[in-house]
Amino acid sequence: MSGRFKPAVKTYTRPVTGTWWKENPFFLVYMAREATALFVFIYALVLLSGVVSLALGQSAYEAWQALLTTKTSLVFHLILLGLLAYHTYTWFKVMPKTTPQIDIAPQTIVKTGVLFTAGLSVVIVAVLFGVTR
Amino acid sequence: MTAETNTRTIEIDVLRYDPDSGAPPRYQTYTVPFQHDTSVLVGLQYIKDHLDGTLTFRWSCRMAICGSCGTMINGIPQLSCHTFLRDYWPKKLRIDPLEHFPIIKDLAIDQTDFLNKLDSVKPYLIPKQEKPLSEGAYLQTPKQMEQYYNYSQCINCLLCYAACPQYGLTPTFTGPAALALLHRYNADSRDVGWTARSDVLNSEDGVWRCTLVGYCSEVCPKNVDPAHAINQNKVNSTLDYFGVLKLLSTVGLGK
Known part of the structure; x- marks a missing residue:
């Protein structure tokens, strides 16, 4: 950045390596948060493929539904659920950093967010179960 | 126990850079005696006073208020006056200039x-x-x-x-x-x-x-x-x- 202060004439600049995130456990946790976002994208593709198969007609949609009930698909979904739950938690974990200056303990904000989401998820599953049974 | 008998020694690797030589930075190892209350900054001062007067680093207040003595201690950014050698002994200690800043000389960075x-x-x-x-x-x-x-x-x-x-x-x-x-x-x-x-x-x-x-x-x-x-x-x-x-x-x- 240019400005009124001028840099020292002769300096040595150390390069940032591509493995900087492996050098500190804190950065590994950060990268885990960022990397699990990829699985949110993958699950979005799963849902999108359902919409596409619905547009293609009844037989395509039934084939998609059948694919979801296979053992491989169930294991895949369980793994995705775990990764997505972790990803969701990481964002509630940093939520206190995004609020204005308020008199609520950061841990209370995190717990409230997690409990609210868990409760809402249970309600949605219950409603869907009631609608589709 | 007297202060004398309480003295231990620790090896400190310090990143050295000499702008006049133009050679890339290298680590130099020093053996430093310390006691329970010896901070990393005091360790660096021992090196400068007794082992190698050419070592360059910044410091001022010695009580975590001036913000001058920041260094990377085993890869973690810390104030060297606020960090103690006892917490690293008996392992070696590595001291680098603050990450992401150009080095002027040894541990002194360009701010x-x-x-x-x-x-x-x-x-x-x-x-x-x-x-x-x-x-x-x-x-x-x-x-x-x-x-x-x-x-x-x-x-x-x-x-x-x-x-x-x-x-x-x-x-x-x-x-x-x-x-x-x-x-x-x-x-x-x-x-x-x-x-x-x-x-x-x-x-x-x-x-x-x-x-x-x-x-x-x-x-x-x-x-x-x-x-x-x-x-x-x-x-x-x-x-x-x-x-x-x-x-x-x-x-x-x-x-």
Whole structure:
């Protein structure tokens, strides 16, 4: 950045390596948060493929539904659920950093967010179960 | 037990760089005697006084208030006066200059980039109207002071910049301390400088460059929370973009 202060004439600049995130456990946790976002994208593709198969007609949609009930698909979904739950938690974990200056303990904000989401998820599953049974 | 018998020794690897030779930096190992209360800074001073007078490093207050003695200690940005050799013994200790800054000599870094960034956020009160001393102080409630007090504790030690991978990857990023100080003044009830600082805050190299790694707040020796200052201002920056802040200020809610 240019400005009124001028840099020292002769300096040595150390390069940032591509493995900087492996050098500190804190950065590994950060990268885990960022990397699990990829699985949110993958699950979005799963849902999108359902919409596409619905547009293609009844037989395509039934084939998609059948694919979801296979053992491989169930294991895949369980793994995705775990990764997505972790990803969701990481964002509630940093939520206190995004609020204005308020008199609520950061841990209370995190717990409230997690409990609210868990409760809402249970309600949605219950409603869907009631609608589709 | 006497102080004499309580003395142990520890090996310290220090990164050396001599701008005159032009050779790339290299580690040099020193064996330093220490006692229970010997800080890393005192260890460095022992090296300079007794082993190698050419070693260059910055220090001043020795009590974690001046912010001069920041170094990477085993890869973690820390104040060397606030860190003790006993916590590393019997293993070796590695000391590097603060990460992400150019090295001038040995452990002394070039702070120019930060100084220009600090300058760019106008780190001073911009009152609505200057008033003469005879009219007394600008009054403020404890609640109003709470809004910025944490951020006013910054000692410009630059540990947060050494902790920020975004600053390392994109040096044009305004960075944690400068943005925390920008917020310190914006959040002050006596200040009306939002507009004057908004170009820096709203820019891509302002709050939006931060990806909320959050390590800046972890390493701060004064418990300042730059990650909070930056990320709450992403909301403010968005409100500003859509003109909501201006709308709020017309009804006395925004600044």
